[in-house]
Amino acid sequence: MPPKQQQQPKxxxxxxxxxxxxxxxxxxxxxxxxxxxxxxxxxxxxQQPSPSDKGFTxxxxxxxxxxxxELNLVAKKYLRSPIRxxxxxxxxxxxxxxxxxxxxxxxxxxxxxxxxQGCKQLNxxxxxxxxxxxxxxxxxxxxxxxxxxxxxHPEWLQKELAHAWPNHALxxxxxxNQRPPMCLRTNQMIQTRDAYLELLNNETIDAVADPHSMxxxxxxxxxxxxxxxxxxxxxxxxxDTAAQLAATILDVQPHQAVLDAxxxxxxxxxxxxxxxxxxxxxxxxxxxxxxxxxxxxxxKRLNLNADIHVTDASLKPNWLVPTGGYDRIxxxxxxxxxxxxxxxxxxxxxxxxSDIEKLNEVQARLLNNLWPHLAQGxxxxxxxxxxxxxxxxxxxxxFVTKTDNAQIQMIKHSMGLxxxxxxxxxxxxxxxxxxxxxxxxxx
Ligand SMILES: C[S@@+](CC[C@H](N)C(=O)[O-])C[C@H]1O[C@@H](n2cnc3c(N)ncnc32)[C@H](O)[C@@H]1O
Numbered sequence: 001m002p003p004k005q006q007q008q009p010k011x012x013x014x015x016x017x018x019x020x021x022x023x024x025x026x027x028x029x030x031x032x033x034x035x036x037x038x039x040x041x042x043x044x045x046x047q048q049p050s051p052s053d054k055g056f057t058x059x060x061x062x063x064x065x066x067x068x069x070e071l072n073l074v075a076k077k078y079l080r081s082p083i084r085x086x087x088x089x090x091x092x093x094x095x096x097x098x099x100x101x102x103x104x105x106x107x108x109x110x111x112x113x114x115x116x117q118g119c120k121q122l123n124x125x126x127x128x129x130x131x132x133x134x135x136x137x138x139x140x141x142x143x144x145x146x147x148x149x150x151x152x153h154p155e156w157l158q159k160e161l162a163h164a165w166p167n168h169a170l171x172x173x174x175x176x177n178q179r180p181p182m183c184l185r186t187n188q189m190i191q192t193r194d195a196y197l198e199l200l201n202n203e204t205i206d207a208v209a210d211p212h213s214m215x216x217x218x219x220x221x222x223x224x225x226x227x228x229x230x231x232x233x234x235x236x237x238x239x240d241t242a243a244q245l246a247a248t249i250l251d252v253q254p255h256q257a258v259l260d261a262x263x264x265x266x267x268x269x270x271x272x273x274x275x276x277x278x279x280x281x282x283x284x285x286x287x288x289x290x291x292x293x294x295x296x297x298x299x300k301r302l303n304l305n306a307d308i309h310v311t312d313a314s315l316k317p318n319w320l321v322p323t324g325g326y327d328r329i330x331x332x333x334x335x336x337x338x339x340x341x342x343x344x345x346x347x348x349x350x351x352x353x354s355d356i357e358k359l360n361e362v363q364a365r366l367l368n369n370l371w372p373h374l375a376q377g378x379x380x381x382x383x384x385x386x387x388x389x390x391x392x393x394x395x396x397x398x399f400v401t402k403t404d405n406a407q408i409q410m411i412k413h414s415m416g417l418x419x420x421x422x423x424x425x426x427x428x429x430x431x432x433x434x435x436x437x438x439x440x441x442x443x
Pocket of ligand 1: 287313
């Protein structure tokens, strides 16, 4: 009698190695439209990988999402015909293999053995020979891909960037495909930046003061937040340099009345409250209930207070606006996110040109609806993490042209491109994410 095959108990999750896991997650992101963060978080919850497996899977997922266009061209060179739709997992496993061979220093024998093993784990035993053959062919004769960086961006995005930033588009795309540094914002209510640098130093965590932000620190190597001294006591937060500029540009002070109109998950709300020494009025709005819960968690960890409202800030207020209006309003508007691709490479796979028009409408509504609630002499900061003019400079130009009492203020910061209505940072040019800021005074 043939030996009885071992049955997998029902509900028991099959353990996947990092390569198989990364292939499955990339398939979910690219073909199924899932966000990288949630796909990765679900994987960790289901599989409970060791910290090193988790880190390596993450590296593979980010890498394949970043270099997807290039890796697809490479796959084409080694496959006689495209892999069938129902076997897309095999296609993604191949990309995971090519990514390791082309962009990592992993030993060749480990890449081959573990990636081929992934076929079995994904229930695609038939594909072992195919994957093995393609990877071995690549080792013997590595394919060359012209303009791999551009090829790894959708065509519509290449065109938009070339149109908006003819002299910088390539540098931006190059930066989009790099691993960004991990940046911290120290909580000045607890300790100075220098004092926190010393704490990091005591833990032998290599870090330097961020030359472009007042409270920022840049880590030499990314770390889990649990490794950061006194993180859970609120001593610091993870936030890119560009996001840290918001509170400084808006010049938020203690005892002011401040509105953060699109506040969740709360990075900038928290920074503004730290600048206010947690004194004054902070109304934090967001349309998403789930994200407001995250905002609440952020503020709790940092021991900060705000009135949080789940609401559509582009409609008539259903919260109590202070008499005389707000001293400061921040509109961190919903946007395409095209300035933060290096941190969220799945944006390249999910964003469509047709999204931009809808976003432009919401952005204009937010500006028009919130302006009446700014106090005379008060400041409004409109910002996005986009690098497309239609979401930024064009949007503000339209707004100030039709708003008599709106006066553009000069933003004094050494970084960024100074435009007629605001400041634009570009990844690849300014050592930070790509953000736009326009500071407007009510006169
Ligand atoms: C760029 S994110 C904000 C990030 C946040 N300021 C931070 O620093 O953590 C934009 C936010 O706008 C929210 N949003 C989108 N449309 C909105 C609307 N009409 N009213 C209020 N919030 C909105 C989204 O849910 C999202 O959380």
